[in-house]
Each structure stands twice: as structure tokens, then as C-alpha cells.
Amino acid sequence: MSSNQDIDELFDQIDKERFNKTTILCKYCGVTIPLSNNSGHKKYFMNRFSAQTDFDRFKQLIIHNQNSLYPYIEIHFVKCATCFNTTIFSYLVSSETDSKKFSMQPISEAKGYPDYVPAEQVQDYSESVAIAELSPRASLTLSRRCAQGLIRHKFPDVKQGNLFSEIKQLKTRVSQSEYRALNSLRHLGNTGAHPEKENSEFEINKIEVSSEEAQHAITIIEFLIKKWFVEPHDDEMAIKTIMEDAHKLKPDVNLDE
Template sequence: MPVKPKNSVIAERLESLLASTKRSAHNVKLGSNWTCPYCRHAQVVSAERIHDVDSELEVHGSRLTTPYLRVTAVVCANDQCRELTLSAGLSSIVVAKTPVGTHRHVRRPGKSWTLLPPSTAKPQPDCVPEPLRADYAEACAIRDLSPKASATIIRRCLQGMIRDFCGIKKGRLIDEIKELRALVEAGNAPRGVQHDSVDAIDHVRGIGNIGAHMEKDINTIIDVDPDEAQRLIELTEMLFEEWYEARHRREQRLQQIGAIAAEKAQAKAAPKAGEP
């Protein structure tokens, strides 16, 4: 088999790098598995439902070496949704000189934004009280802009859950957590409330305090990054499901059983044909 010239191999590697960085600019690409952020419907992205626009920004004086913008639009395939997801990624074009000439490739995005939907909040059912859903949605909306503030709002949301779902209302969250822990240990906590979830809520209390209170030494900076804020958001989603949604499903099933029993009893008590 003929050996390719060294210069040709270098050129192919640069072209491969260019293609890979373009593909990785966004998580969504043609043929990939994707979950719609609006309706949570899992699907494979088809050619007619995704569109990329690449643009080299012709501006001078930027710290970025030739800014490069990619905008990706995806439409949900679910007929009951069909919402538009829109994202943007900003990177730069780098010029590399090789023995075979000058080549340009696009760096991985230095910054990326989700333009639509306005946040990563998942739709929550009506069985979750509206004030809790509002806090959750706000925490999702500001997760990247201010992770510390997002963590603080999640802390408030979890306190609201303890007060509403568990019926514990005290002046401080730490005291409410202590009482909830005592109920769990005594076996008197509401259905679905477990030791590990109480521990997790206590951890969130400490993290949320970072955003709610200044450290005694103002030069001590303890940060919360977006990924950490996202973990707190996911805990809230989990407790929504384990507490409110599980209780709602149980109530519905029991009501259905009661309705079936009432229907059978009524049919049994009804006079048979020919009877007075």
C-alpha cells in the first residue's frame, strides 16, 4: 500500500481536527439522541429538524482571534410540542502554519448559551404547589448567570417543601431539618421522606448559606459553580417526584379502586331483570 507523503498526513489531521471541533461545538447534531427540554420527549434528531448557522464575525480589535459564532436550531418531533430549541456557541478561528501551507481551524466554544427555552427547568405537575414550582423555575433560569443565587433559591424551595409536605414550620431551616430527622428516626415522617433525603437537604442548607450570608472574613470567597448548582436543582426534581408526584399517583390509584368498588356494589344492589 503506498505511503502518503508526510505533508499530506499533516493536512488530513488538521482537517480532521477542524471537523471534530465543529461537531463538538454543540451537543446536538444530526442523528444524535436528544431529549426535548420542553416536553422531555426522547428522539433522534433528523435532518429536517435541525439547522446550524456558522458565521465568521468580521470585527477587528477583539481579544478573540477572529470570533466565530455557531447558532443551532432544533424543533421537537413530538406533535403535541413542536417547540423550538435555540443555542449559540462563541469560539475563535486559529491559523496554523504547516509545511503544506496555512490552515484554519475552529476552537471549541469558549462560551455557549441556550437562548430557547429560557431555562433548563422541566415541566412540573400541578400536584407540586405553584410557589415551589416558581422557585424551582427561577433557580434554573439563573443557574449559569449566578450559581450562588440559584443555590440560595433552591434552599428556599426545599424549606418550603418541608413546611408544606411535612407540616413542619419553625423559624429556622436548621431547626426544621432537626425535627424532620427526628420524625424519620421515629418512623413518623410522611411517606417518601427518607434518611438520605434529609441529609441531602441539610447539605443544601449549608451550600445555600454561601449565597445567603457573607462570610465573617469578607476576603474569604467560597464559590458555587453552575454544575454544583445543577446538582441541587436535580435534588429538588427528585424530591418533587418522590414526595409530591408519588403521593399524587398513590391517591389517584386508591381513588380508582374506590370508584371500581362503588360501581360493583351499585351493580350488585341493582334489581335483576324480572324482580320487583
């Protein structure tokens, strides 16, 4: 970096790669948000010499600290014009070609769920996703706790015990695919020798869990939430509309007969 022109070119390149032609997906409501010319998008830069809020001042920072630009951090705040939630993410830029993205709000790549999915289990799930790479074992423990919470919400009359005994009680009450998913989850983190004697959380802490296994458990949780909470809710909304329309068109007909 020797001249203003070089710096301009560098920033043109950064612009192209990460800002102007980029959109993000709002994890809260699912809409795509453009980042270019968006007044809801604010970015901040910081290295060990200075913190700056816009490009022009950051250019000055580079001129004055040519040898110490890297590493720097970019923090982006993006307010969604549809749901008004703010997404926050950052980049750790180590060199011209090396940067890593971190999600900060929401904290993980977890799916957002509406409020008819029990909040405590959504939190277990989100945390499980957040640490799946960092600590697969802790992630799996959270996923199993999440599954148990989902079971107790959906089937409040299940006799509470360990995950194995609760899943067994569901054999005739859930679909075959749901039962297989639950069994698959149960076997993760178990040594397999005595599946009926399920590992306690303490025992899970002693065995190896891969990040693939943690990810598999997360996929199962997403499947259960979809089957037990999202789809029934969507069905209920659809049939409500159907019944209202039916009543408008044929007020005298009893559709239950």
C-alpha cells in the first residue's frame, strides 16, 4: 500500500467482496436484505490503533498506520425494514485475503422459530447450534435435553424418566419416521452396549462426540420441531381459513357432518 490510489483500489475490492453487491438473510423473518445503499446498515472498523465508523476515516487510518492495518475487526449492524430486528455480525480480517465471519446477533446459525415453539427448547437448540463445532459433546447434551423438553411439551402425560424410557412410550403415538429420528438421537452419545441403560449426562462427558454427531442431533431437533409444532400450527391456520370461507359461502351447512 503505497499511494492513495492503491488504497482506493483495495477498498473497491473489499466493497465488491463484502458490501455493495451483498445481501444478508434476516434470520428473524427470512427476508433478504440488501446491504448497499441501505441506511439500516452501519459498519464499524477497529484495529489496535483506532476505531472508525466509515470508509473515509478508515482510509486515513490506513495511511497513518500502513504497517499495522491488520488484524482489524469490522462490525456490521443491519436493521431489517420488515421485522425491525437488528442483525449483528463481524469479520476478523487478518490479511487482504483472510477473513472470518462471526454471527453475533442472533448468536448462531440456528433457525429462528415463532413463539408457538416452546421458548426454553428454542434456547437449548440455539445454544446447541452455536457450540456444535467448539464443543460437540456439550452441544449433544443440549440437543438431548432439548428433545426431552419437546417430548414433555408435546406429550405432557408421558411418564418422566430418562430419554430412553420417554422415547419408548412414544412408539405407538408418533409416526414411524419420528420414532426412528428419536431413536437415532438416543443412540448418539450412548456407547451402544446397553442401550436400555442410558448414559447419564455425567457418562456422556466421558465419551468422544464428533461435530458430525452433534450436527446430526441438531438436524433431528429441527425435524421434531417441524413435525410437532410448525406443521400442526400451519395446518390449524389453514383449516381455520377454510372453515371461515366455507361458512361465508354456505352459512347453513354443518361441515362436521
